[in-house]
Amino acid sequence: MNHTYDDEDFFGRYAGMPRSREGLTAAGEWRQLKPLFPPLKGRSVLDLGCGYGWHCRFCEDQGAGRVLGIDSSRKMIEEARRRSQGRDIEYRVCPVEEYEFPENTWDLVVSNLALHYIEDLDSVFEKVYRALKEGGTFLFNIEHPTFTAGVNQDWIYTEKGEPAHWPVDSYFSPGKRSALFLGCQVEKYHHTLTQILMGLLNRGFVLEAVEEAQPPEEMMGIPGMEQEMRRPMMLLVKAGRLNGI
């Protein structure tokens, strides 16, 4: 597990990111992720790695009947609770690997930018499948395999210090990668596209959407955003547990 998110300095820097200050609308991928949510009126939602709880609150706003957000970081859950006062959302300090995944319980399992901290995706896929009701949806956003296979997960720079290209290596050697994120060394895991998609298909999921997050036109003025057109950073996947299977 990754406890960087409980580090005081890291947490402070995380709090300064646009997506932490302004929420979903400041996240480049939100315009693509939002339409992938199924109708939520009266539905039950589990958020794996909920962070500040932005997606939990979105789901409640859409009419979800029960919402549970789990996160391994105590500080994240405290922040999520603080921001969700007066709402009927349950938050729990719990790593994804330790959650019990009760059978046939959730209509939607959502996970935004958390699964690349998990080594054994197959195990998560199996547990999510079991915990979903028939007809349920698993919607997640994970760092893109081209991104996690990046050398030091950083650009190669020109002599002037400008990004020259994105270097890929050791693609078919999945596993631990170390990357600098907000001044901290963060450990994450590279999974190939095959592992992600065949992992879902082999578990019985139906693939409903596979989209790479591409910055929207109206955000292209934000400094650095033009780099996001040069290599894919996030992969959005919507997978269904079919009725009657």
Place this chain on the structure above:
Amino acid sequence: MNHTYDDEDFFGRYAGMPRSREGLTAAGEWRQLKPLFPPLKGRSVLDLGCGYGWHCRFCEDQGAGRVLGIDSSRKMIEEARRRSQGRDIEYRVCPVEEYEFPENTWDLVVSNLALHYIEDLDSVFEKVYRALKEGGTFLFNIEHPTFTAGVNQDWIYTEKGEPAHWPVDSYFSPGKRSALFLGCQVEKYHHTLTQILMGLLNRGFVLEAVEEAQPPEEMMGIPGMEQEMRRPMMLLVKAGRLNGI
């Protein structure tokens, strides 16, 4: 269209490749592609960009009742016919874009390493869907988006001339790319993963397999093969046209 394959010198060099001399078993991806074929006994098969006809002959060997291979290169079709003498396989000089795709005709449409020469994949997906019978399969192997987004589709080399890493750039700018292949400048097209998979899903296909070709253990002794572990080169996709849809 790409007429490089009709160039005398290029064709000669192509003939010298292991996969041209020895066929399917010399192709690193074959061990993954072969199990993705549906049962073919009595079935009809269309091969888009059939080249020497290796896959057409494989399908006939599996009991296919009708096999048609098309290719834009006259020389390829001549070679395919020469190698298929005494067999009941039809070959036609015809670019994929110009084939008529008669409705409800084929049980399997297969395409090996040809679709990255096509600019408008959506149009091909639409035509293939229409030309497939219900319950039919579209199985293809296309150059991987990480490969086609490679800068000049070549490695960055160390001072010693060894591959340092695979450079990715302009990922979200799909379109024409020029690459050196067997001493010729070949024009091909970069498509994002989103374009490939959402193109299929939006057309109504069901994704049955999405696999990156990874060299098998027993081929790792072949010079240069270890580089194939460093970045994905080919994407195998199996998509179905469901019964009753």
